[in-house]
Amino acid sequence: MKYKMLLSAVACFALTGCSDKNASVDSADDSSAPVAIDGMPPSIDAHAHPEHGPHGGELVELGKEAFHLEMVHAGGAVGFFVLDGSATKPVAIDAKKLTVSLKHDGEVKVFELAAEPQAEDEAGKASRYSTRDEVMDQWMDAGAEGAVVVEIDGKSFxxxxxxxxxxxGHDHGDHEGHDH
Structure with missing residues (x-):
């Protein structure tokens, strides 16, 4: 299988050659025209997903878009929703928690967010994880950066x-309406 993939890649390179990123594209060449993928119309990008999640939160990519997390920070709480590769549908998983490591002003702190199953989640699984940890809330307000780790189907992402x-329109005051 690897041999066939390598052979295909070599053949593709040999047929198309190297491309100069500054080279202009000939408008008469229709080789760059959109092609239907898996029954989708050519005008739809197969890997496109919304800029924000279904709850208006920021999206975090997992595993080259195998999954996404939607991060929502509002009212003193921080939550993550597990979403599919399109970042539009919830995915209930077995994990009892997810771990967030944040860095702020040279300090690093680890936070654990507990599973909070939603009504539509399968029994024993959750698609939502949240905390009301005041330090995490403050660090998020201050623009802390870091990483989130979660296990999905036996794999760590x-x-x-x-x-x-x-x-x-962002208000650092009372958090009411602070939805991202």
Whole structure:
């Protein structure tokens, strides 16, 4: 199988050659025209996903978009929702917790978020994890960055957290309506 994949890659390279990223594309060449993938219309990118999750939160990619986490920080709580590769549908998993490691002002701290199953989650599984840890809440307000680790189907996934506080309309005060 690896041999066939390598042979295909070599053949593709030999047929197309090296590309210069500064080279212009000939508009008469239709080889770059959209192609239907797995029955999807050509106008839809097979890997496209929304900029924000279903709850308006920031998306964290896991495993080259095998899954996503949606990070929501509001009202003194921090929560993560496990989503599919398209970042649109919840995925209930077996993990009892997920771990977040944050760095702020040169200090690193680890937080554990407990599973909080939603009504539609299969028994014994959860698609939501949250905490009301005041330190984590404060660090998130201050723009701490770090990583989140979660186990899904026996595999450990790590995603990068970079909490954006430079968006318009953000209020660092009472957190009401603070939804990202």
């Amino acid at each position: 790590t995603g990068k957290i970079s909490h954006d506080h430079d968006h318009a």
